[in-house]
Amino acid sequence: MKLAVIGLGQCGCRIADQFARLNLKAQSERKATIAPIVIAANTDQADLTGLRFIKNDYSHRVLMGLRQTLGHGVGKINELGAQLAREDGDKILEALKSERRFYETHAFLVIGGTAGGTGSGSLPIIVKMLKERYINKPVYALAVLPFEHEQFSEARSVYNTATSLKSTYEVADAVFLADNQRYVKKDSSLANNMELINRIITEPFYDMMCAGEVTNRKHVGARTVDAGDLIATFEGWTAIGIGRTELPAFRFPWEIGKKRFADKAIESFRGSQALDAAISDLSVACNPRASAKAIYIMSGPAKEMNMDMVKALSDSLSETASNALIRGGDFPGEKHFIDITLILSHLSNIPRIAEMYEQATRYAEEHKGQIQETHSRIQQLTEIGRELPLL
Ligand SMILES: Nc1nc2c(ncn2[C@@H]2O[C@H](COP(=O)(O)OP(=O)(O)OP(=O)(O)O)[C@@H](O)[C@H]2O)c(=O)[nH]1
Numbered sequence: 001m002k003l004a005v006i007g008l009g010q011c012g013c014r015i016a017d018q019f020a021r022l023n024l025k026a027q028s029e030r031k032a033t034i035a036p037i038v039i040a041a042n043t044d045q046a047d048l049t050g051l052r053f054i055k056n057d058y059s060h061r062v063l064m065g066l067r068q069t070l071g072h073g074v075g076k077i078n079e080l081g082a083q084l085a086r087e088d089g090d091k092i093l094e095a096l097k098s099e100r101r102f103y104e105t106h107a108f109l110v111i112g113g114t115a116g117g118t119g120s121g122s123l124p125i126i127v128k129m130l131k132e133r134y135i136n137k138p139v140y141a142l143a144v145l146p147f148e149h150e151q152f153s154e155a156r157s158v159y160n161t162a163t164s165l166k167s168t169y170e171v172a173d174a175v176f177l178a179d180n181q182r183y184v185k186k187d188s189s190l191a192n193n194m195e196l197i198n199r200i201i202t203e204p205f206y207d208m209m210c211a212g213e214v215t216n217r218k219h220v221g222a223r224t225v226d227a228g229d230l231i232a233t234f235e236g237w238t239a240i241g242i243g244r245t246e247l248p249a250f251r252f253p254w255e256i257g258k259k260r261f262a263d264k265a266i267e268s269f270r271g272s273q274a275l276d277a278a279i280s281d282l283s284v285a286c287n288p289r290a291s292a293k294a295i296y297i298m299s300g301p302a303k304e305m306n307m308d309m310v311k312a313l314s315d316s317l318s319e320t321a322s323n324a325l326i327r328g329g330d331f332p333g334e335k336h337f338i339d340i341t342l343i344l345s346h347l348s349n350i351p352r353i354a355e356m357y358e359q360a361t362r363y364a365e366e367h368k369g370q371i372q373e374t375h376s377r378i379q380q381l382t383e384i385g386r387e388l389p390l391l
C-alpha cells in the first residue's frame with residue numbers, strides 16, 4: 001500500500017519524518033516505494049527545520065499561520081490550530097497537487113499528536129478537506145495519545161485529545177491510535193527518547209505497506225495482502241502491532257523444508273507465539289474481542305512459512321478476536337525471524353478514550369466561560385483581518 005503521508009504539528013511531523021525514512025529503507029531493502037509523498041505542516045518554523053528525511057523545500061515543509069503566530073506555534077490552544085488549518089490547509093492541498101506521484105498512492109495518512117495545539121486542532125480539519133477534495137481515496141488518521149503524566153497534570157491536554165479524537169473520528173475512514181504511554185510502560189528509559197518512540201510507532205506499518213508493493217519476485221507471498229485487503233479492513237478506531245519469534249540461528253541445509261512430525265507443532269507454535277507478542281504490543285490497549293475486522297501479515301523466510309502455519313495462525317486469531325472478520329496473508333523475505341503484523345480495526349471499545357472523554361467533559365463544564373471566550377477571540381482575530389488586502 002502506497003500512502004501519501006501528512007504530518008501536522010511537532011509530533012505529527014516527526015512521525016511523518018520516520019515514514020520518509022521507512023520509504024528509503026523499503027527502496028533499498030525491497031525495491032518498493034511505500035510513501036512516495038511525505039509532507040510536514042506546522043505553525044512552528046524551528047520544528048520544521050529540524051526534520052531529517054522529508055524533502056527540504058516549501059512544498060514538503062509547509063508553514064501554517066505565519067501571520068498569526070509569527071512561526072512560533074499555537075501554545076496548546078487547539079481551537080487556534082484548527083482555525084489556522086482552515087485558513088492555510090490549501091497550502092497542503094496545493095503541495096499534493098504538485099506531486100507527480102500523487103496518483104500512485106492508495107490512501108492518505110494524516111498524523112498528529114492529540115494533546116498539543118497545532119496537530120490536535122488541524123488533524124480533523126485537514127482530514128475533512130482531503131475527504132471533500134478526493135472522494136475516492138480513503139483518508140486515515142494516526143492520532144498519538146498523551147503520556148499519563150500529561151493526562152493528569154494538564155487538564156487542557158485531555159480536553160485537546162478528546163475534542164480532536166471526536167472530530168477526527170467523524171470524518172476519517174479510520175483512526176489509528178498510538179498511545180505514548182504504552183511505549184514507556186514497556187521500557188521506562190524511552191520516556192526521554194521521542195525519536196525511538198517514533199521509530200517503534202512506525203515500525204509495524206513497514207511490512208503492512210510493503211506487502212502489496214514489492215516488485216522483487218522472491219518477496220511475493222503465496223497469499224499476498226494488498227492495498228485492497230487493507231482498505232477493506234480499516235474502519236473506525238484501529239490498533240496496530242508487530243510480534244516476532246526468532247528462528248534457530250543455524251540449521252543444516254537438509255534440515256530446512258523437511259519437517260518431522262514434532263517440528264510441525266513447533267512451527268505452528270512459533271506463529272502463535274508471534275501473534276501473542278503482536279497482541280501485547282498493540283499501539284493502544286484494547287480487547288481483541290472488541291474488534292469487528294482484523295488483518296494479519298506473516299513475514300519470514302519463505303522456507304519457514306507454509307499453508308499449515310498460515311492456517312494455524314488464522315485459527316488462533318479467530319479464537320482471540322472472535323467477533324472479527326479476519327483477513328491475512330504471508331510475505332516472504334526476512335531472514336532469521338517470523339514477524340506478525342496485526343491490525344485490529346472497527347474497535348467498539350477503547351478504555352483509555354472513554355476515560356479521557358469523561359475527564360474532558362468535566363473540564364468543559366468547569367471551564368465553559370473560558371472555552372467560549374477562546375472561541376470568540378479566535379473568531380474576532382479572523383474578522384479583524386478580513387478587510388486587509390492580500391499581497
Ligand atoms: N510520540 C511522540 N509524541 C510526541 C512527539 N512530540 C510531541 N509529542 C506528544 O504530542 C503532544 C504535544 O503535541 P505537539 O505535537 O508537541 O504539539 P503541536 O501540535 O506542535 O502544537 P503546539 O506546539 O501547541 O502548537 C504531547 O502529548 C507530547 O507528548 C514526538 O516526537 N513523538
Ligand SMILES: [Mg+2]
Nearest residue numbers: 009010044073
Ligand atoms: Mg509545536
